Amino acid sequence: MTKKSTKAPAKKTAAKAAPKAEPAPKAEAAPAKSTKVAKTQLVEQVAQKTGLTKKQADQAVNAFMEIVVQGVQKGQSIGLPGLGTFSVKATAARTGVRPGTSDRIQIPAGKKVSFKVASTLKGTLGDAE
Known part of the structure; x- marks a missing residue:
């Protein structure tokens, strides 16, 4: 003897039956012009x-970025006239608090x-502007 399933079809609720409202386009909320310059745009x-x-130009940009990264990795300050200076700074050991548990932890x-x-x-x- 086989048992037949007598499961009722799922009922559609008002929320499921109504068509989903599309979220407002982000282009309206944010300016159309991006504020970030990507590497391809820089090139x-x-x-x-x-x-x-x-x-x-891509080779020149890559070479420049490599030089800056290598200098910073060696602990050197990299001065870029008219732009600024990259440098490496030491941070001291300190006691912190783990979010959520409030446990005290030592940060090296x-x-x-x-x-x-x-x-x-x-x-x-x-x-x-």
Whole structure:
């Protein structure tokens, strides 16, 4: 003897039956112009300003970024005139609190990368729009 399933079909609730409202497009809330310059855009701008091909500009940008990263990894300060200075700073060991459990934890000493904006750029930030 086999048992037949007499399960009733699922009832549609008012929330499920109504068509889903589409979320408002983000383009309306945020400006259409992005505030982040991606590496590809940076390469394009370098190519336009210097007359290099995009491939050459990409190699130049990659070389520049490698030099900055290697310098910071060695603990050197990297000064970029008109832009600012990357440097490595030591952080002291300290006691912290673990979120959620409120347990006290010891955070070890370490290093962090710091960037100080050049005063010439800092003075012009309010004017750029």
